[in-house]
Amino acid sequence: MLRARADVTTCKLGSRVLTRFAPSPTGYLHLGHVVNAIYVWGVARALGGRVLLRIEDHDRIRCRPEYDEALLEDLDWLGFVPDVAPGGRKSLRQSDDSEPYERAVDDLRRTATVYACDCSRKDIGGEHYFGRCRTRGLDERPDRGLRVAIPPGIERFDDLLLGSQEQTPASQCGDLLLRDRDGNWTYQFAVAVDDYGQAVNLVIRGADLLSSTGRQIRLARMLGRVEMPLFLHHPLIEKKPGEKLSKSDRDTGVRDLRRLGLAPAEVIGRAAAAVGLVETMRPIEAASVAELFR
Numbered sequence: 505m506l507r508a509r510a511d512v513t514t515c516k517l518g519s520r521v522l523t524r525f526a527p528s529p530t531g532y533l534h535l536g537h538v539v540n541a542i543y544v545w546g547v548a549r550a551l552g553g554r555v556l557l558r559i560e561d562h563d564r565i566r567c568r569p570e571y572d573e574a575l576l577e578d579l580d581w582l583g584f585v586p587d588v589a590p591g592g593r594k595s596l597r598q599s600d601d602s603e604p605y606e607r608a609v610d611d612l613r614r615t616a617t618v619y620a621c622d623c624s625r626k627d628i629g630g631e632h633y634f635g636r637c638r639t640r641g642l643d644e645r646p647d648r649g650l651r652v653a654i655p656p657g658i659e660r661f662d663d664l665l666l667g668s669q670e671q672t673p674a675s676q677c678g679d680l681l682l683r684d685r686d687g688n689w690t691y692q693f694a695v696a697v698d699d700y701g702q703a704v705n706l707v708i709r710g711a712d713l714l715s716s717t718g719r720q721i722r723l724a725r726m727l728g729r730v731e732m733p734l735f736l737h738h739p740l741i742e743k744k745p746g747e748k749l750s751k752s753d754r755d756t757g758v759r760d761l762r763r764l765g766l767a768p769a770e771v772i773g774r775a776a777a778a779v780g781l782v783e784t785m786r787p788i789e790a791a792s793v794a795e796l797f798r
């Protein structure tokens with residue numbers, strides 16, 4: 505599937521592929537994560553690249569240490585081993601250091617309008633934020649919510665599976681929240697800062713995040729990133745048509761499948777079959793997922 509695109513990828517990236525596996529510890533690892541891991545490790549290895557493990561625990565309210573620990577343990581059990589991350593560490597945790605995000609806010613302030621905003625979801629009434637607080641600036645900061653004004657315009661990017669894409673972040677979502685009212689950095693902002701700061705040049709994730717990509721590219725551009733990563737948004741496991749997997753689905757939790765006596769290769773095989781990477785279910789070792797993409 506990726507054979508024809510592999511040359512394009514290496515030639516477009518111009519350097520060795522660095523991708524990331526970036527789970528949020530808000531629940532246990534499930535088959536949806538396993539599908540993502542198959543794509544991340546499989547494509548990275550097929551292209552001779554490396555995988556960075558980033559624990560996305562920016563939401564300090566929803567993330568829990570027990571999920572964080574379980575996630576690492578399940579990943580290890582499955583046999584997906586990350587390569588050494590920048591700084592010589594095996595994994596990076598967003599909560600380890602808030603300085604990159606603070607610095608990025610300072611960078612944005614030089615070229616864009618960053619303002620305090622404590623509008624609630626109810627105030628906004630949808631996905632699009634019209635900039636009600638835009639004139640507030642940062643002088644009065646009774647809260648910790650921060651937004652940045654997003655200039656209009658189109659963002660274009662290449663998706664290795666879906667082809668070329670076009671998105672218009674300003675009209676899709678309006679001004680982006682950088683930090684919420686509880687003081688948590690937001691997903692869009694933290695990912696844009698991290699993918700840039702960690703020099704990730706290939707982003708591989710589920711198709712449910714496709715609409716975020718234009719926003720993250722726009723933020724990265726505003727932060728000064730010149731070379732954008734390539735993207736691959738892969739199919740998701742669908743239970744019933746249109747219904748997404750949830751982390752609380754017991755029948756798809758890696759822990760539950762382990763308890764039922766399945767071997768790691770059987771869990772990986774089940775995930776691969778669920779998204780049509782193989783026609784019929786067969787055991788697949790983590791070490792050989794690259795074969796699915798060669």
Ligand code: GLU
Binds near residue numbers: 526527695713
């Ligand atoms: N942390 C996100 C999640 O677990 C994935 C983010 C990404 O790949 O950009 O859904």
